[in-house]
Amino acid sequence: MMLTVAHPTALALQAKLFRGFADPSRLAILLALRHGARSVSDIVQVTGLSQPNVSNHLSCLRDCGLVTASSQGRFVYYELSDRRVEQLLRLADELLADVAKGVYECTRYQAEDASDE
Amino acid sequence: MMLTVAHPTALALQAKLFRGFADPSRLAILLALRHGARSVSDIVQVTGLSQPNVSNHLSCLRDCGLVTASSQGRFVYYELSDRRVEQLLRLADELLADVAKGVYECTRYQAEDASDE
DNA sequence: TAAACATATCATCATTTGATGATATGATAG
DNA sequence: CTATCATATCATCAAATGATGATATGTTTA
Numbered sequence: 001m002m003l004t005v006a007h008p009t010a011l012a013l014q015a016k017l018f019r020g021f022a023d024p025s026r027l028a029i030l031l032a033l034r035h036g037a038r039s040v041s042d043i044v045q046v047t048g049l050s051q052p053n054v055s056n057h058l059s060c061l062r063d064c065g066l067v068t069a070s071s072q073g074r075f076v077y078y079e080l081s082d083r084r085v086e087q088l089l090r091l092a093d094e095l096l097a098d099v100a101k102g103v104y105e106c107t108r109y110q111a112e113d114a115s116d117e
Numbered sequence: 118m119m120l121t122v123a124h125p126t127a128l129a130l131q132a133k134l135f136r137g138f139a140d141p142s143r144l145a146i147l148l149a150l151r152h153g154a155r156s157v158s159d160i161v162q163v164t165g166l167s168q169p170n171v172s173n174h175l176s177c178l179r180d181c182g183l184v185t186a187s188s189q190g191r192f193v194y195y196e197l198s199d200r201r202v203e204q205l206l207r208l209a210d211e212l213l214a215d216v217a218k219g220v221y222e223c224t225r226y227q228a229e230d231a232s233d234e
Numbered sequence: 235t236a237a238a239c240a241t242a243t244c245a246t247c248a249t250t251t252g253a254t255g256a257t258a259t260g261a262t263a264g
Numbered sequence: 265c266t267a268t269c270a271t272a273t274c275a276t277c278a279a280a281t282g283a284t285g286a287t288a289t290g291t292t293t294a
Contacts, residue, residue: 010213011148014206015141022139023252024132031128040271053253055272060147065216074261074270084208091205095198096127096134099182099199140282156242156245170283172242191291 020064021088025049026057031077033067034086060115137181138205143174146195150184151203156195209218 021027028047032038040058044051058078061067069080080086138144145164149155157175161168175195178184183199197203 010210011145012141014209014213015139015144018135018138018144021135022132024129025252026136028128029134041269050254051271052273056252057209059272065212066250071261071271076271079175081197084212088205088208088212089207091133091201092134094203095182095199095201096131099179099201142282158239168241169243169285173282176242183265187243188291193241 017064017066020061020066021092023057025053026061028086029054029057029061030066030080030089033078033080034089037070037077039077041075042079042094127224134181134183137178137183138209140174142170145176145180146171146178147183147197147202147206150197151206153192156185156192156194158192160195 021030025047028049029043032043032046038046040051040054043049043058044054049057058067058069060079062069064067065081065083067078069076069078071077136185138147142164146160149160149163151216157168157171160166160229162169162176164171170226175184179186179195182198183194183202187194189197
């Protein structure tokens with residue numbers, strides 16, 4: 001049936017959605033919003049990223065529908081758009097800790113349990 | 118705290134994990150494995166991607182712990198490593214259809230809902 | 235052993251993409 | 265209305281990344 005790469009349907013969109021999570025900076029931003037809305041400057045502080053960089057990624061995340069923005073005075077507060085964004089983060093967390101343990105070792109960060117497949 | 122970009126801990130790994138899903142070709146491969154194990158040539162057929170391309174992505178997906186491989190004669194069968202990989206796919210599907218509807222419009226593809234089988 | 239098949243690897247190229255610095259927009263305070 | 269603060273935008277550059285073609289590895293069959 002080939003609902004895959006040949007004709008860019010939901011596949012490309014879903015990949016684009018995942019790309020929101022797939023960059024360390026953007027992921028850091030999403031994690032920073034895990035506990036509620038934050039202003040851009042807050043996010044800058046927490047993540048240690050530069051302000052233009054954060055703004056750029058935020059607009060990207062907003063385009064992808066992962067976050068929403070609301071102006072308040074001269075501040076703009078961003079928050080996760082949906083509970084499922086948090087669920088995705090959590091699920092990936094679990095998967096990473098459990099199944100994809102090889103990633104930990106592979107990248108030579110802290111390795112808890114060494115066991116090749 | 119600042120468990121973000123400054124020091125590459127689980128953050129970078131999680132981003133890497135998501136990157137497995139974030140490319141149309143890899144996502145197509147993952148979707149092709151949704152219903153069970155498939156050989157490389159099967160995946161090539163279903164996705165329409167070239168064989169070296171599929172092999173490259175598969176090794177990437179295996180490094181990320183998203184799929185596992187098992188040789189059988191001159192065939193190599195790949196399958197999703199964990200139920201949660203499927204769950205992530207499904208969750209993203211739902212999120213995309215519902216919340217991130219803007220992505221559909223933004224990219225000017227058709228904004229339909231059903232793409233499951 | 236040779237041939238045919240299935241998969242993996244590798245170098246290269248073209249594109250994408252993230253970061254940076256400068257600057258623009260917009261809002262509040264004084 | 266001017267200065268200051270918060271955020272957004274933009275051009276540019278450097279780096280990462282996916283695709284391709286050629287080829288290597290390994291397996292089965294004749």
